[in-house]
Amino acid sequence: MTQSTSPHIVRLDAIHCPDSTFNSTFKHTYAAYQKTPPTDDIIIQHLTSPKPANVAITTRIPISEKTLAACPDLKLVCAMAIGVDMIDLAACKKYGVRVCNVPAASNESVAEHAIALFFSLRRQVVRMHELTFPGVDWPLRMSLKDEFGECPGTCREEIVTILGGGELGGRVANICKALNMKVRFAERKGVAASEVREGRMAFDECIRSSTAFFLTLPLSPETLNMISSEELAAMRSDALIVNVARGGIINEEALVEALKKRQILGAATDVYFEEPAGLKNSTLVRAANEWTKDDSMKGRLVLSPHLAWWAKSSIEKLRTTVAANIEAWAGGEVKNEVL
CATH class of the missing domain: 3.40.50.720 (NAD(P)-binding Rossmann-like Domain)
Incomplete structure (x- = not known):
């Protein structure tokens, strides 16, 4: 034209x-x-x-x-x-x-939102808010530290894997490094150990050893369900997953099961397989809704409505x-x- x-x-x-x-x-x-x-x-x-x-x-x-x-x-x-x-x-x-x-x-905003989601999980921000604002449990019990479950570490103990090596992944990595976290970029899933690129770590090794995962890669036929039951079962029990990429990269049904079985500690997402996500079309929204009645699950799944970009x-x-x-x-x- x-x-x-x-x-x-x-x-x-x-x-x-x-x-x-x-x-x-x-x-x-x-x-x-x-x-x-x-x-x-x-x-x-x-x-x-x-x-x-x-x-x-x-x-x-x-x-x-x-x-x-x-x-x-x-x-x-x-x-x-x-x-x-x-x-x-x-x-x-x-x-x-x-x-x-x-x-x-919107990489600047999305990277910052990813870090906010990470801390909401690791520091149990949502759960602590829910316990504090009624004004009953804290005065009655004097301390709510036991609601954390396992005592959390600090940033210098985190081993972070970035899944996605573009500008967004780089921004998240830089923030994590500034907070003294150990950071590595995962190689593509399925790449042989002998073919791992310089500056990357084998996908399977990252899955087994990381305490936090940030998803920053595009959704494609190759990345659809990239993380599912097998990968979740291989993760550390204290691992956190933060998805600010696209829904569908993590299998949502498998993620809910992994959280129920305590195969991982927590997950937070700004993106969903179907959007807008609601009770009728989202496994994650339904799970979060159900878990409001289960104290052992509260704060382990944090959701935001695809607004990480909003700035x-x-x-x-x-x-x-x-x-x-x-x-x-x-x-x-x-x-x-x-x-």
């Missing part, structure tokens, strides 16, 4: 952050939907009526092959995020649709990069292309 034409842009889930601001000389038309239901028929309707879209902007709304087949005017899918797991990339290639994203969209710096980068990506594409150049 060239600047002589005026692309029609449709944003499918504007609820997440304010719209991008385009250059005043950029000719285009624009429609935004706050919350598009994630069903093909409605997505297609929004991308074809009342005017066919040339550009779709999505944060979490899926773009499927069925949608692409029904939208012949669609030429660019612009992810208002770093992740593109909601976009069928193979189908985009088949239909000649370009895909771009916002690299490192002023993230919003500004998302808005400006999406606008730049679309304007560049309209001028014949594709920036930040995923496909």
Whole structure:
């Protein structure tokens, strides 16, 4: 597409952050939907009526092959995020649709949120809050230290594995190192010991020996269910898992079972296999709900609603990069292309 034409842009889930601001000389038309239901028929309707879209902007709304087949005017899918797991990339290639994203969209915020989730588990912040605010147990018992279970160590005793070696993983690693934690990056699962890259440690060795795991890698066919029953059973009993990557990398049913069996100490996540996560569609939400009635499980599963990215710096980068990506594409150049 060239600047002589005026692309029609449709944003499918504007609820997440304010719209991008385009250059005043950029000719285009624009429609935004706050919350598009994630069903093909409605997505297609929004991308074809009342005017066919040339550009779709999505944060979490899926773009499927069925949608692409029904939208012949669609030429660019612009992810208002770093992740593109909601976009069928193979189908985009088949239909000649370009895909771009916002690299490192919110890594600063997400890294900080990951550390917050870690401490919420290791220091039992949620559990201690629940015990303190009623104003009964502490005055009655004089000390609530026994509610911690095993006495926790400090940061210098942590052995951290980063699963995912990109910028986000690097940011998390730097914070952990600044706190005197021992940090290593795991090699890809299935790589032979003789082929482990410099600066990495074999995946299985990391699984067996780490006290904390931070997931910072993309969801793909290769990483789906990367951590499941076998890996969880091999972990230390004092291990914590923090997932700020994507749901589906950890098998959620296996994670709940591992927590019940006390194979690991705790887990915290900002992401889910199905989102938005609720009682009807999330094993983790149901488990956390049930465990509010079980003192032995309280504080061992900490959930946040996919808002690790939410920060002023993230919003500004998302808005400006999406606008730049679309304007560049309209001028014949594709920036930040995923496909």
